[in-house]
Amino acid sequence: MASVAGNDTASPTLGTALQRWVTDWGSSVVDGLVVVGDMALFTWRMVVWMCTRMPARGTMLVNFYQVGVLSLPVVSLTGTFIGMVLAVQSYYQFHSIGLENQLGAVINMSLVRELGPVLAATMLAGRVGSAMAAVLGTMRVTEQIDALTTMGADPIHYLVVPRFLACILLIPALTVMADFMGIVGGYFYSVIVLGIDHAPYLNHSREFVSGFDFLSGLFKSVFFGGIIAVVSCYRGFNCQAGADGVGRAATASFVHSFVLILAIDLFLNILLDALYFAMHPEGASIL
Incomplete structure (x- = not known):
């Protein structure tokens, strides 16, 4: 029982x-x-406003300065160190099989195709995306967004569209800067510190890194910038009340943006690889 x-x-x-x-x-x-x-x-309303009426020039320039110019130092610094880290991590493996002269091809290919765009997007999500969510969240909590609506101004047009355009238009430039500084950092450490002959280093880089690799990185960066702007502005617009809500919105904007960047990066890489092999069938036959 x-x-x-x-x-x-x-x-x-x-x-x-x-x-x-x-x-x-x-x-x-x-x-x-x-x-x-x-x-x-939310995204559809933003696209409709972009197709209907562009923001004022002054509003655009302020956002361009905050997104692009103020992000250059951190992107340049991190890009340089990423190039050096790639040189450090790759040298001993390549040296053990006698291929250290091809180190430039590996470093530069990794930078322009993958690390440059993802690095620039990560820095943008951390520095700009979190700030966007915090600013818009504070405006939501203090009812400034509601005041804009009361005065007849659409908050999406006035607050979101300039930030979105700044992100998608300037992240390719930040990606180019990350690529350039990473290549310089990798070259400096490989040639100056490790003593690799600079002629084969540069020749292998020119031989293996093509314009398609560079353009594919820029193509991906545009999608990354759009994701950062949409997620950050959405989180700011839907911020919960109080200082804790603003903090959560800023944190969620970075975390969600970073996860979506990696997910979109996977699918874009699959698409771009398929396009490359369609343009170069001999590469697919070798694989």
């Missing part, structure tokens, strides 16, 4: 826990779908 009673007690407990688990997961899925739909509508 005792064992039967124990089973009767355990069964409802297990069933309740399972029901709670299913309910929590269901709520998370529904909330995620709502956010995706709301963000899609």
